[in-house]
Amino acid sequence: MSHCVFTDTPKPASRFRFFPPFSTNPSPAAGNRALFSLLLLVLLLSLAPLAQAQQSAPVHYDPAATIVVGGDRSYPPYEFIDKDGRPAGYNVDLTKAIAEVMGMKVEFRFGSWAEMRAGLQQGKINILQGLSYSDERSRSVDFSPPHAMVHHAIFARRDSKRVRTLEELKGKKVIVFQDGIMHERLKLLGFGKDLVLTPTPAEALRLLASGQYDYAVVAQLPGMYLIRELHLTNLVPVAKAVVSEQYGYGVAKGNKELLTRFNEGLAIVIKTGQYAQIYNRWLGVHEPPRVTREMALKYGAMILVPLLLVLAGTALWNKTLHKRVVERTTELAQEVSERNKALEALRRHQDKLIQADKMASLGTLVSGVAHEINNPNGLLLLDIPILRRVHEDAEEILEARYLQEGDFMLGGVPYSEMREEIPRILEEMQDGAQRIKRIVNDLKDFARRDDAGYMEPIDVEAAAKRAVRLVEPTIRSATNRFEALYAGNLPPVLGNAQRIEQVIVNLVLNACQSLPGRDQGVTLTTSLDSESDSVLIEVRDEGVGIAQEHLPQLVDPFFTTKRETGGTGLGLSVSAGIVKEHGGTLCFASTPGEGTTVTLSLPVTSRRS
Secondary structure, three states: OEEEEEOOOOOOOOEEEEEOOOOOOOOOOOOOOEOOOOOHHHHHOOOOOOOOOOOOOOOOOOOOOOEEEEEEOEEOOOEEEOOOOOEEOHHHHHHHHHHHHHOOEEEEEEEOHHHHHHHHHHOOOOEEEEEEOOOOHHHOEEEOOOOEEEEEEEEEEOOOOOOOOHHHHOOOOEEEEOOOHHHHHHHHOOOHHHEEEEOOHHHHHHHHHOOOOOEEEEEHHHHHHHHHHOOOOOEEEEEEEEEEEEEEEEEEOOOHHHHHHHHHHHHHHHHHOHHHHHHHHHOOOOOOOOOOHHHHHHHHHHHHHHHHHHHHHHHHHHHHHHHHHHHHHHHHHHOOOOOHHHHHHHHHHHHHHHHHHHHHHHHHHHHHHHHHHHHHHHHHHHHHHHHHHHHHHHHHHHHHHHHHHOOOEEOOEEHHHHHHHHHHHHHHHHHHHHHHHHHHHHHHHHHOOOOOOOOEEEOHHHHHHHHHHHOHHHHHHHOOEEEEEOOOOOOOEEEOHHHHHHHHHHHHHHHHHOOOOOOOEEEEEEEEEOOOOEEEEEEEEOOOOOOHHHHHHOOOOOOOOOHHHOOOOOHHHHHHHHHHHOOOEEEEEEEOOOEEEEEEEEEEHHHHO
């Protein structure tokens, strides 16, 4: 026996100016700052030690004032003066983007690195857009979370002896950029007497190329950039990424207001995708940093743990909602005999309250963690393809060593085992990151409030696929036999995709809850009914079925046969209301002990045009 329910068809612009540098003496320079991971945004907030500011008075932020941004005039590709005499580079574009979204006025002032550092402490510069973090510097500078990671390399002439670590440079004459972060680091390591200081990285590489001294320690990305631009063909990097430094904005100690504004702008630029465009334009074509297996596992855990917490919180909240609905339903049932006329209004009101409460709660949970999940997951999606290309480039070298020397250890595992495992691991990481992205986007779309009156041509099959992804954990726990059969190329339906998706979610959940065991199956099918010119979505289960006397009551508000397990009787009632808004029908056919088939029919667009 079957029963059908038929319904009627019914921001301020920013300003950028460039001030000439403090000194007019030109100095060719090169710089380095290569992106590693935006995950370090959170990490750096806990690294900066609390130290008292130096005697220089901090520059406080005035929202109405123009902000003077300092930069190195010769540090490509991060910041430099181009051939037209204008500021250019990764840092410059990033600062412009932040100023644009925050409605700030900025002026770029470029000079030598020493002048910029001094200008910050003297109050002539409000903020430096590119500054590597160190404990020493943090005594006089407040740092933003890093927007890049700088990897430093050891450069040598092609005929020089190869080295792999900084320790192997002991006793050698090493050229470094004066007052740069590696100058500080090498002095702390006891290299003071062996250091040869130059005013710019470019000068360091020129000295090395001319045959003077032994090695140069220069930021990896600017070093490669300068070798190409200056045609220093006899120089090569012999050890890459020997030291990695966090690189971000810096203000004079105590200028928290300005730093907070830039931090907020940086977060917006990252979320809107402008950051990725700027990175790809200036840095994306260069060699990526090393990523160890331990780091990949660590960052994977940083993504999975918050996601599990979200799922656990959602389950707990749903349980609370079910309890609240049951209590409210019991109260309403006691008033039925006395307020028969008012009952329908109360039910409609309750329906709207429950749905609004559910959507608001789920939306709050999702939005609270979406940023923390999507940002690191976006980096994984960006970096994993780079890692795969790195592995492909290195595979020939590893194979050659394997053939010449026999088996060797790679990451603590014999290479003979890892040669097949590495591509599989990278593939699984890529698939996992894509899956995380789809799940988060589906949850956000499902939880977002929509306008029930807004209708547009929609793809019903796409809505069905999103609904299946949303309830996939429930499906897996309920049955071993779930099948989705999509007809493909179905005509569009005039409606609201999110509300149709909500109906399909309810139908699939009901089907899963009716199964007595995991051996019984659920099938979802889409098709086109040419006679009625309608798109059909059929959900069939092999569950316990529905008693014939209950079929006419299925879409009545608060009617449920599962009240003892937390059922509210609102799912099919809400679904029926949505289907009615779309001019469709819901049909139920069931045989007790054999299963139930629910058919959702929606008219195609041409029928309602």
